[in-house]
Amino acid sequence: MDRREVAAVLAYIGRLDPRTVRTGTGDARDQIARWQDLLGNVAFATDHGWDVREAIRSHVLDSPYPILPVDVARRWRAHRRDRLDRHTDPTPATDPDDPAAWRAELLRSRIAVAAGMAAPATHRQITSGSQPRDVEECLREIGSCIPPAVRAELARYRPTRAAREATVAEGVPDALSVRCDWCHAPVSSPCRQRRASPDGAARANAARTTPHPSRVDLAAARRSRHRAA
Known part of the structure; x- marks a missing residue:
């Protein structure tokens, strides 16, 4: 946040908790400078789940003590950690034989997620839902996820199961x-x-x-x- 945003944050805090209001011009200037030292790397609001006003309201409701800039900075760091913990690095589009470009793209992706400019990327295999249509059609065709040729090769390593399957196939x-x-x-x-x-x-x-x-x-x-x- 820049000085104007920090000043807006302090004005908002003053409306919720008058104890933090500084009436003197010099005191208000010093307060803005102190807050910006800790909130310089904190976003005012992002498109993905962060709004400094929400953090301020939560503190005012949960704590009897006046809010400090470190309270806001800690909430922002916890928010960043949570987003990165839920993020799975997508495969970069760059050439994997170029390690520098590969790492640079991964770093850009993580910075965007941590800063709230992009949503965390999760495993598609877990969140994409049902199986693709071609997999379902293949399973219906062969009747099992194990192809017949592979099943025949495995029969000698698991005779009990092979005998059981043969018995069922004969109608017994x-x-x-x-x-x-x-x-x-x-x-x-x-x-x-x-x-x-x-x-x-x-x-x-x-x-x-x-x-x-x-x-x-x-x-x-x-x-x-x-x-x-």
């Missing part, structure tokens, strides 16, 4: 869609083959390649109920 009930009442395996987990020693203690708890028959029957019964409904 998915046994892993229900909890096993025999070995208590949770949904989506393979059944366990428990072996006991002669004294009754468990010796092994290996995963089965096929689910327990009772689990298959339970999945078939559940599928029948869903079809009847």
